[in-house]
Amino acid sequence: MKLDSSRSLLIRLFALAVLVLVTPLSILSLRALGEFEQGMVPELDKKAAAIGRDVAGQVSRALGYGIPVDRLVGVDEFFSPMLEANPEIRYLAITDPVGRVKFINGVDRDELEPHYRSADMNAVGADGVKSSIGAYMDLALPLTAGQTVAGHVHVGFDQNHIATRLSDILADVAVVIVSSLIIAFEILLFVVFVNVTGPLKLLRDLVNRAGHGDFTHVPTSGSDDEVGRFLRAVQGTLRQLDGRYRQLMAYVDEVRSGHFDKGVVAKVGDVADRINFLYRFSPSGKPEPMVERRATDIRLALFLFVFAEELSRSFMPLFAGRLASSVPNVPIDLVMALPIALFMAAIAIASPLAGQLAERVGPRRLFLIGAVPATIGSLMTAASFGMFDLILWRTLTGFGYAMATMACQSYISHAVKSDRRAQGLGVYVAAVLTAGIGGNALGGVIADRIGLRPTFVVSAILVVLAAMLVSRLLSSADPAPGEDQPRPPGGRHLLRLLRNWRFTVLMVFAAVPAKMALTGYLFFLVPVTLSQQGWEVAEIARIMVLYPLVMVAVSPLAARLADGLGWRAGQVAVGGLIGGVGLLAPLLLGGGPLSIVVSITALGVSHGMSASPQLALLPDLCWTECRRLGNTRVLGFSRFVERLGSVAGPILAALFIPLWGMSGAVAGLGVVVLSMAVVFAIASAAYGSGPHIETEEDPA
Known part of the structure; x- marks a missing residue:
């Protein structure tokens, strides 16, 4: 069994x-x-x-x-x-x-x-x-x-x-x-x-x-089902065994201190030494509850949180367009791109801070802290009356999103073993993708039926539910702050990561263009293009769902290949090339729905191949930095760098529209992404393979 x-x-x-x-x-x-x-x-x-x-x-x-x-x-x-x-x-x-x-x-x-x-x-x-x-x-x-x-x-x-x-x-x-x-x-x-x-x-x-022979721990279970009752029975048996051991050791001490026959004392001591050699019991005086952290502990909360954000994905630039009149003398395309860009900028700014907070206060507390601005931001977005306050509330939501998602990544990185790192982080990717499928599609239906503003209220309710789940579920399983070795604070130490050329190349020519394509094309150009062609919000949401659907199909296989073959840099390179080529579809197929379907599908394949391997590659590329600064801080800084692409994507796309139109903007973005992917593919050939790729000695 x-x-x-x-x-x-x-x-x-x-x-x-x-x-x-x-x-x-x-x-x-x-x-x-x-x-x-x-x-x-x-x-x-x-x-x-x-x-x-x-x-x-x-x-x-x-x-x-x-x-x-x-x-x-x-x-x-x-x-x-x-x-x-x-x-x-x-x-x-x-x-x-x-x-x-x-x-x-x-x-x-x-x-x-x-x-x-x-x-x-x-x-x-x-x-x-x-x-x-x-x-x-x-x-x-x-x-x-x-x-x-x-x-x-x-x-x-x-x-x-x-x-x-x-x-x-x-x-x-x-x-x-x-x-x-x-x-x-x-x-x-x-x-x-x-x-x-x-x-x-x-x-x-x-x-x-x-x-x-290790009896230092007992199982914990708060459930009242068959499994929980069985674990409590095992717990009672182990505690009883520990009690018998304590009684035996007390008797041995009594014999040692009070028996007149030294031969008996010696034999009793030999028995006690033999027992202590073969078996181990808790030195604290009673067995300690054993808590096993798993990546799946936080998956449902992460799913609900991302689901809440994805509800507005298909109509955010359209919602901003309705408020564009409050910003005179600015092109409407740029105005529609600003809420997306500044939301991503808030995530980029908050990610390094969130990485440090995760180690100080723990993932559970950080998630709960992030849920507060995310909830307020969603509620106030629903009440926005102009572009400036919309930007303010979307920025606040971005800060909350960064803290909550970084809390989830930190928890998962502590919970999985290094040899299963890509599959562990695949739990994070899978939760985000399934939330993208359900949230994006259902958000379009909700917005079409009850309106755009009430949809943000639904988002706020889901964020509160996610926070309640984390507060209840992780109360006893939260990694203690400061589990890693002490690290020097300050951004100066994180900026030293850029001296690692492999890290810099990965970020600038793989992570950044991937985020540019995601936010500039999928989050901005697709809704605006389809809306101008007469598509309703629900229809836009249905076609945008292609992206997470494709990623769901590709990501698990990519994670297994990354862990099994160790071909992480190669997968990231191939994924980037596929994404860049896919965005050139309007040059061949025009700007109709077929070209959009092809581009979204290619983008899903691209990010499905590269998302988990890219995260799993970081500790190998930055071994000495992770040892000195901690995995969470390195991950947070990498998130900061790649989010710069998320900020640049919609702004760059908005600037391309007046020059070349919608189809030309997609193709122009594709040329930028493909060019950067080619550079990474060439540079990744010098990466080598295997764990701890970065072997250069770190200067004192």
């Missing part, structure tokens, strides 16, 4: 969750959609009739003053707000009694006039007449001047409107179901690892220790 085997249990539980969630949701959704379709047709007819009567009444009033139909003025201006307020109405038109189009807005007159001229317009009664004209359903209502029919008002809507609406609703339902499954999977993973796999692995380690 394998005590730590939980994959089959997790699979069975997830299959049960699929049956419980997907089956009833699918049945209910299909029934609701059927009723929606049946009710939508008459409602659309009523709306078209109401708009037509309103137009006919106002135009007839003008005709009653003796103004001929063809002499009416301002009709287009009269039609435009009606069409904007009712997107399901495709056109409005006014014809004379014989069907000649006098005014039309929404479609070309040549598309409709032949039908009007050939139709029997005398059959149009007071209730109007519906007719099919190609892709449109036309409702004609009479225009009267006194008792005379002076023409007709035509209201047209797309015959495929209902089918389009149904397909959009189906897509939203599918997004909700998939997001629910992702959340269910993360919760099940948390439950299985915390309540089953973790305790059983702990028991396995204790059994192995006991097999070697």
